[in-house]
Amino acid sequence: MTRRALVLGGGGITGIAWEWGILAGLARAGVDLRTADLVVGTSAGSVVGAQVANGLSAEDRYEAQLAPADGELAATLGVGLILRMGLAMVGSRAGVRQRIGRAALRASTGAESARVAVIESRLPVKEWPKDTTLSITSVDTATGELRVFDGGVPLVSAVAASCAVPGVWPPVTIEGRRYMDGGVRSAANADLADGYDKVVVLAPIARGLGPMTGVATQVAALRATAAVALVTPDAAALKAFGRNVLDPARRAPAARAGLAQSDSVIDEVRAVWES
Numbered sequence: 165m166t167r168r169a170l171v172l173g174g175g176g177i178t179g180i181a182w183e184w185g186i187l188a189g190l191a192r193a194g195v196d197l198r199t200a201d202l203v204v205g206t207s208a209g210s211v212v213g214a215q216v217a218n219g220l221s222a223e224d225r226y227e228a229q230l231a232p233a234d235g236e237l238a239a240t241l242g243v244g245l246i247l248r249m250g251l252a253m254v255g256s257r258a259g260v261r262q263r264i265g266r267a268a269l270r271a272s273t274g275a276e277s278a279r280v281a282v283i284e285s286r287l288p289v290k291e292w293p294k295d296t297t298l299s300i301t302s303v304d305t306a307t308g309e310l311r312v313f314d315g316g317v318p319l320v321s322a323v324a325a326s327c328a329v330p331g332v333w334p335p336v337t338i339e340g341r342r343y344m345d346g347g348v349r350s351a352a353n354a355d356l357a358d359g360y361d362k363v364v365v366l367a368p369i370a371r372g373l374g375p376m377t378g379v380a381t382q383v384a385a386l387r388a389t390a391a392v393a394l395v396t397p398d399a400a401a402l403k404a405f406g407r408n409v410l411d412p413a414r415r416a417p418a419a420r421a422g423l424a425q426s427d428s429v430i431d432e433v434r435a436v437w438e439s
Contacts, residue, residue: 168437169360170200170216173352173379174207174345175368176329176409178418181229182401183212183366185422186429188226193430195437197364198222202297204356206346208368210300210326211286214319217293229419233412239332261308261348268330268344269305276334283324292319301346301353302326305335310349312356313338332410347376354382362436363392368409370396393436395429397421 172183187197198216205213215225273279284290292298292315300313302325313322317338325336325343335342346353351369355377363386367379383394397405404421406414 167201167360168362169202169357171204171354171365172209172213173367174347178405178409179208179368181415181419182422184226185419187222189423189426191222206301210323217296217298218289239410265305271331273334280324284320302343303348305342350377352379365394391436393433
């Protein structure tokens with residue numbers, strides 16, 4: 165039996181919008197990635213993945229990205245934050261995720277409950293899917309180890325944990341432990357699709373940084389045993405993202421860029437998904 169996996173990587177607000185643009189364009193062409201047996205979501209990809217795995221319409225969610233961002237404030241990756249996270253990456257690679265975790269716990273990022281409430285208000289689905297395996301990634305702030313949620317905890321909490329960018333948003337408490345963004349391990353965690361026959365990876369951020377493994381490295385390993393299509397932003401999409409991927413004002417341009425780019429990847433994705 166052929167098994168198919170969809171991997172959705174992190175990339176902030178613009179990454180969410182771009183992924184919906186790609187998915188909507190593919191759906192218009194008759195390529196429906198909601199038929200995946202496994203959906204892996206990291207950070208922004210966890211937001212999209214929770215909805216895809218629950219069968220929500222890509223077209224409807226794309227249209228939602230085009231709504232004005234009135235009243236939404238942009239989070240910022242300031243110089244101080246970049247410096248603190250850069251210092252956390254200095255030294256032994258083995259302990260770098262733990263150092264990032266300690267920095268995330270020390271940062272002044274507001275109340276955890278308020279952030280979880282924001283995620284809940286923006287997530288149209290609140291329950292785990294029944295027919296599709298949904299894997300949401302996060303990293304334990306104390307141990308630096310990957311934690312993959314696939315049920316058994318509140319879906320909103322799992323998504324909030326996966327989106328908890330260190331130093332920007334507070335780590336999220338689940339079962340007595342504090343978790344941060346799954347992108348601290350890898351921007352897409354595509355290796356979790358190992359063992360599946362056909363894999364499509366949408367990766368708003370493809371490069372690795374510090375402890376994060378680059379998407380291309382993971383895709384190369386998957387291709388030893390699977391057919392894989394990797395889609396990353398083209399030049400127009402990167403321009404649409406702007407300098408701050410957490411800026412709601414860039415949501416609509418990023419979504420439109422994803423929709424436009426979908427034309428150039430339809431054949432590749434269809435060849436993998438439907439062959």
